[in-house]
Amino acid sequence: MTTPRLTPLAASLPADVPFVGPETMEREAGRPFRARLGANESAFGPSPRAIEAMARAASEMWKYSDATSHDLRHALADRMQAEPDQIVVGGGIDGLLGTLVRLTVAEGDAVVTSDGAYPTFNYHVTGYGGELHKVPFRNDREDLPALLARAAETGAKLVYLSNPDNPMGSWHDAQTIEAALDDIPDGTLLVLDEAYVEFAPEGTAPRIDPEDPRVLRFRTFSKAFGMAGARVGYASGARALIKSFDKVRDHFGMTRPAQAAALAALGDGGWLTEVKNRVETAKTRISEIAAANGLVALPSATNFVTVDCGADGDFARAVLGELVARGIFVRMPGRPPQDRCIRITAGLTEELDALEEALPKALAAARVRQTG
Amino acid sequence: MTTPRLTPLAASLPADVPFVGPETMEREAGRPFRARLGANESAFGPSPRAIEAMARAASEMWKYSDATSHDLRHALADRMQAEPDQIVVGGGIDGLLGTLVRLTVAEGDAVVTSDGAYPTFNYHVTGYGGELHKVPFRNDREDLPALLARAAETGAKLVYLSNPDNPMGSWHDAQTIEAALDDIPDGTLLVLDEAYVEFAPEGTAPRIDPEDPRVLRFRTFSKAFGMAGARVGYASGARALIKSFDKVRDHFGMTRPAQAAALAALGDGGWLTEVKNRVETAKTRISEIAAANGLVALPSATNFVTVDCGADGDFARAVLGELVARGIFVRMPGRPPQDRCIRITAGLTEELDALEEALPKALAAARVRQTG
Structure with missing residues (x-):
């Protein structure tokens, strides 16, 4: 019995995933995230009409x-x-x-x-x-x-x-x-x-x-x-x-x-306008949270804010790790010099409350790690 | 301006579809099918629990x-x-x-x-x-x-x-x-x-x-x-x-x-049993409709019945065409000698009523076509 013969190309590829999903991270951590701010999803949800249409289509x-x-x-x-x-x-x-x-x-x-x-x-x-x-x-x-x-x-x-x-x-x-x-x-x-x-x-x-x-x-x-x-x-x-x-x-x-x-x-279209407004409000709040911690939020034309952690990639990765450890799901750019930043999705008020609470602790812990 | 360069393999492929969907056929005909018996779908539907789970998940x-x-x-x-x-x-x-x-x-x-x-x-x-x-x-x-x-x-x-x-x-x-x-x-x-x-x-x-x-x-x-x-x-x-x-x-x-x-x-599991029972009932009815029209239904371990139209592929294709023209969506095997058959999905009672009404007319019309 031999294993199936993959093509040479397929055999050469790693069985990597482009991203580890938050559910996988939650299972590994043994608890749910407090804030799901890592995948640029829209926590404000779809149009109620879309929800209704899907529910109606379910029987079909x-x-x-x-x-x-x-x-x-x-x-x-x-x-x-x-x-x-x-x-x-x-x-x-x-x-x-x-x-x-x-x-x-x-x-x-x-x-x-x-x-x-x-x-x-x-x-x-x-x-x-x-x-x-x-x-x-x-x-x-x-x-x-x-x-x-x-x-x-x-x-x-x-x-x-x-x-x-x-x-x-x-x-x-x-x-x-x-x-x-x-x-x-x-x-x-x-x-x-x-x-x-x-x-x-x-x-x-x-x-x-x-x-x-x-x-x-x-x-x-x-x-x-x-x-x-x-x-x-x-x-x-x-x-x-x-x-x-x-x-x-x-x-x-x-x-x-x-x-x-x-x-x-x-x-x-009304829902889209509503979502855009909520996203802008959330982005402003994220920028304020960043500023209150001495960090700079970059201008954004998206539903996320990329925050410059003010040092190198190792520091930003440490901040990210400390946020994740505190139940805040965020991601970050992968390559220098952009990897000096973390990327935070516009989320719900309670999620940004959790971010506000966790960020100073994460920064402090990351600084300890760096000097430690 | 040139068009994008497809790979040689992609360039060699036809832009065919494996199947034309019933919605496309309905749009072309300008009216809906009376009986959707061509794609081996389950007209008995999913479990009510599945419908409910999807409706609940819609907001997520x-x-x-x-x-x-x-x-x-x-x-x-x-x-x-x-x-x-x-x-x-x-x-x-x-x-x-x-x-x-x-x-x-x-x-x-x-x-x-x-x-x-x-x-x-x-x-x-x-x-x-x-x-x-x-x-x-x-x-x-x-x-x-x-x-x-x-x-x-x-x-x-x-x-x-x-x-x-x-x-x-x-x-x-x-x-x-x-x-x-x-x-x-x-x-x-x-x-x-x-x-x-x-x-x-x-x-x-x-x-x-x-x-x-x-x-x-x-x-x-x-x-x-x-x-x-x-x-x-x-x-x-x-x-x-x-x-x-x-x-x-x-x-x-x-x-x-x-x-x-x-x-x-x-x-x-109860729903699965229920569906299997309904499918068996519908298959028996399809076999009876076939027999009443002098056709032989083949044994089936699926949710469809393949019916031998008793002649060659041209005749079965004519029968299929006449059924489709009468609002009965069915499909058929593509290669001889299996293309002497048409394939009819186990459907709802009213769909099989429509089949029962249409099949003798379709057969008669196909026979006229063949001798004409």
């Missing part, structure tokens, strides 16, 4: 979903000022990024991203055997000219840009991105991840003709719409590229209740 | 799912007499098959299946560049000795067997499969798709040590549990193979409400 879960997400796709086309055949719906941006990488990246193909940008994108690229080329952040922002220059140098299939970006919360305005489009090298696709764009100031989302073959933009119901656990994302781009997703995607892979919930959520 | 959909499906995986381990690390949960059998093929099949690798067996498995194999070798059904059953012989000849990475099988509804007993295990060629993995096993007679599911590296078995909540639109499947097998799924799977890809619903469904 015996039916496979509509494989074309017809109604949702049409509603999203309106939202994106695109045509329905310029939209593909999938299992969150994560799922759609995986499909895109599969379609475009063969073993050895070059892909460009920022050093410290979204790990799940990197996970997909590595998983399909692509070669990642990483460009440093510049002033805590993704360095678009350098990304495009590296793409030209390496003949990259894809170049990844999140705007606003995770994990720093920084952003480029629409004009900057629009002006850069002509610098995208021939044959490179700009992967524009706009997961957080609903939180950004007016004038952040670039105007791009959906049929422009140089860009594929990704959006999600996971953040502002408060539906991370329902797995609904979408990509908008040129018809030929959108159609190519049909070559390999899991056609019946969406859940039917999530399709219903997303459609209902789209119709509740 | 803002949280990403537990990436390890810990609670569900532990419950499934009990059910499968396996350990939790011998189980992986994924987005239905479709999703899990895709991940398995990705892990094991590189371009040009041989894979063996039956000619006319599950198209979505073939879709994944082709999608990763595998070479499909197809073995004919024998007496309307998958021909296990011939499948294993072909696997040996071709050095296949995977050999696919559904038991009970789709689309014929036939099955092998446990002993037959257990006895064949030693004939699995070295380095070949038996992909045992047991999507319908809950409907099969006692003694159909083989006893296989979960740690046996020659077999990976797949089960689902889509059929007997009535949760096709919730996308929950699982695979059980050797730890090393199960662990390898972590190399590439979409870790946070499950929806949280579906995890909750599946866990609740597992706890409601």
Whole structure:
């Protein structure tokens, strides 16, 4: 009896996870977190209409979903000022990024991203055997000219840009991105991840003709719409590229209740406004808590605040560890010099109360660790 | 401006879908089906406990799912007499098959299946560049000795067997499969798709040590549990193979409400018994309707009945077309000689009433077409 023969590529991959989930951490700690501020989820929840739509759809879960997400796709086309055949719906941006990488990246193909940008994108690229080329952040922002220059140098299939970006919360305005489009090298696709764009100031989302073959933009119901656990994302781009997703995607892979919930959520603009207001209030509070502890909160166009802990990565990791030990789930950037920061999601008042209580203790303990 | 450069493999693939969904057919027809009997869904629905669990979980959909499906995986381990690390949960059998093929099949690798067996498995194999070798059904059953012989000849990475099988509804007993295990060629993995096993007679599911590296078995909540639109499947097998799924799977890809619903469904054995009884009643009725029209219903260990239309594939396709035109959604086997049949899912009484009314007309119209 031998074990199944993995492909050489699969055999070479580690059985890593891009992120350890909070439930796993809670099981390991033997108790629940007091504050769930680590995954940029929306603790303010989805629209009541989305909750109701999912509850109503629950009794219909015996039916496979509509494989074309017809109604949702049409509603999203309106939202994106695109045509329905310029939209593909999938299992969150994560799922759609995986499909895109599969379609475009063969073993050895070059892909460009920022050093410290979204790990799940990197996970997909590595998983399909692509070669990642990483460009440093510049002033805590993704360095678009350098990304495009590296793409030209390496003949990259894809170049990844999140705007606003995770994990720093920084952003480029629409004009900057629009002006850069002509610098995208021939044959490179700009992967524009706009997961957080609903939180950004007016004038952040670039105007791009959906049929422009140089860009594929990704959006999600996971953040502002408060539906991370329902797995609904979408990509908008040129018809030929959108159609190519049909070559390999899991056609019946969406859940039917999530399709219903997303459609209902789209119709509740009032809730989106309410969430954005609550997020702004929470972000202000996080900044005040940071300042009260002598730390600097970076400007953010997202639903999280990245807080500069004022020293190096080892210190920030110690602060993070001490917060987690006190029941405060937060995460942090992985690469220097951004790893001097921790990243705190806009949460509920009681969660921020817990943060306020824990942060000075965590800082003190981290300082003891450092000098100890 | 050039279009993005797909990989040579992706460029070679058609933008086909394994199945056209009933919603698409309804939109094209401009009216809903009277009877939804084509996708082997369970019109009897999920357990009321599953519905309630999903409705309750709806307000928690803002949280990403537990990436390890810990609670569900532990419950499934009990059910499968396996350990939790011998189980992986994924987005239905479709999703899990895709991940398995990705892990094991590189371009040009041989894979063996039956000619006319599950198209979505073939879709994944082709999608990763595998070479499909197809073995004919024998007496309307998958021909296990011939499948294993072909696997040996071709050095296949995977050999696919559904038991009970789709689309014929036939099955092998446990002993037959257990006895064949030693004939699995070295380095070949038996992909045992047991999507319908809950409907099969006692003694159909083989006893296989979960740690046996020659077999990976797949089960689902889509059929007997009535949760096709919730996308929950699982695979059980050797730890090393199960662990390898972590190399590439979409870790946070499950929806949280579906995890909750599946866990609740597992706890409601009474509902499963009720559904099985209703399915048996519906299958008997379908067989009677077939007999009343001079057609022969094949024995079935699933939630559908495959009905021999008594002539060739062209005639069965005509019957199917005439049924669909009359609002009866059914499907049929794709390859001769099994394509002499149509496949009818066990449905609600009113759906079978509609079938009873439509079938004689469809047969008459198909006969006119044939002689016309």
